[in-house]
Amino acid sequence: MNDLNMDAPIEALDVASSVPLYMMVKQHIVKAIVAGNYKPGEKLPSESRLVKDLEVSRMTVNRALRELKRDGIITRLQGVGSFVSKSSPTSSLVALSDIRDVVIGRGAVYSCKMLIGEHCLANKSIADLMGLDKNSPIIHVSMLHFSNQDPIQIESRYVREEFAPDLLKQDLINSSMFDYFQSISPVSELEQLVEARTPDASEQKLLQISENTPILRIRRRTWVGPKVVTLGYFSHPGDRYRVTVRVNPADLSGQSIGFEK
Template identity: 40%
Template sequence: MNQQLVPHYQRVKRMIADRIKAGTWNPGDRISSEAELVKALGVSRMTINRALRELTIEGTLTRVQGVGTFVAMAKPQAALFEVRNIAEEIAERGHQHRAEVLTLKAEPAPDDIAATFGLKPGSRVFHSVLLHRENELPVQLEDRYVDPRHAADYLQQDFTRQTPYVYLTAIAPISEAEHIIEAVLPSTSERKLLKIDAHEPCLQLTRRTWSAGKPVSHVRLIYPGSRYRLSGRIAPKRDI
């Protein structure tokens, strides 16, 4: 009875999410009732119900018994308790992502990087600098060092097509990550790239990742304070 590779409830979820992204339904709006969706989409109410319930848990919708289902109010921030791909995050917001490769080469490792990777000071490591844009507005400067032993062909990648995150997690799944968050004033050159004013504070997230217990990557991400926040929720352990 299930024709495609995707289950019905998934397709319903995507269809609802698409309508929200397209602006057919805006935050605060009431969407069609379950009964209406049943008629419109030709699936059973339990299937509709599952789709709406999951979208509610995911924060896209809010439901009020006896009243209706509504598009949740704006959820501006990017979740960053988890290690995630900025291109995906931006795509989820329905925006356009574009990355610009500013640097991509092998060079002698700074001392702290060499220490992280367990290399002799001055050993050559891979270094990339990318500027990520959301709808053409700079939102993240990514300054990354990678241990060549775990990503031999790092320099041959086209990071405008696939972010370093995607490439690295494909060849070396993350087993562990360490984060440090600081408020900083960016350097003059960084400020120019991000197109921000002097004295505008930025969030700097430094992340070191391990794969199979071995350090793989050391990345410094700078977000313009005026355009970005990090957020997350620690859920209860018991019920939903």
């Protein structure tokens, strides 16, 4: 498939693929930006051009562009078009984005493996963090994510069952859990705690690291309205990852940074 280029036609996407079309459009645009075909501040092809060249619906293209804007990769001006963000976003583990998009945005090959997918009851520690009663019904999903076949993240999520009762019916290998949650209801609040610690035996095995290699773990809670709907733990090999935080000064009101011993 050719990269996006206004002077050359774009090959149609593989509609037989199990990856959602809007995600394929996102990946295609991100790869073109990473390859340098479009510089920061440069205008992307119009929606109508993308619809024609990629042979997908306007709805599909519009969703892809909306999510690229949400991820900070592009900006959109009504009646003018879509542009590559002037400050090209750093792949950030703290950003509210999906690891799939982070890996693809770096030009690497993404894959994942399902470790756990089950309905269960919340123990006391999980229940307390989610504002639930002990033994409330939740869904537990654990996945191992790869970049170019190297394990880079262990994801373990606990989800309020009433928020996403059909979660385990989704194709979580070929589609984004993050996008599925966003399709149900956009997150209204997010809290993240970052810590460095030594890996346990399971983490050493899954991430293919030694007992002396620290891991970087992010605990993320998300709210929809007053309810915590997801509690996630994301563990990364600390010798290969750094945390980058980029905040728009206009959005600093009401935000705080805390340190815990």
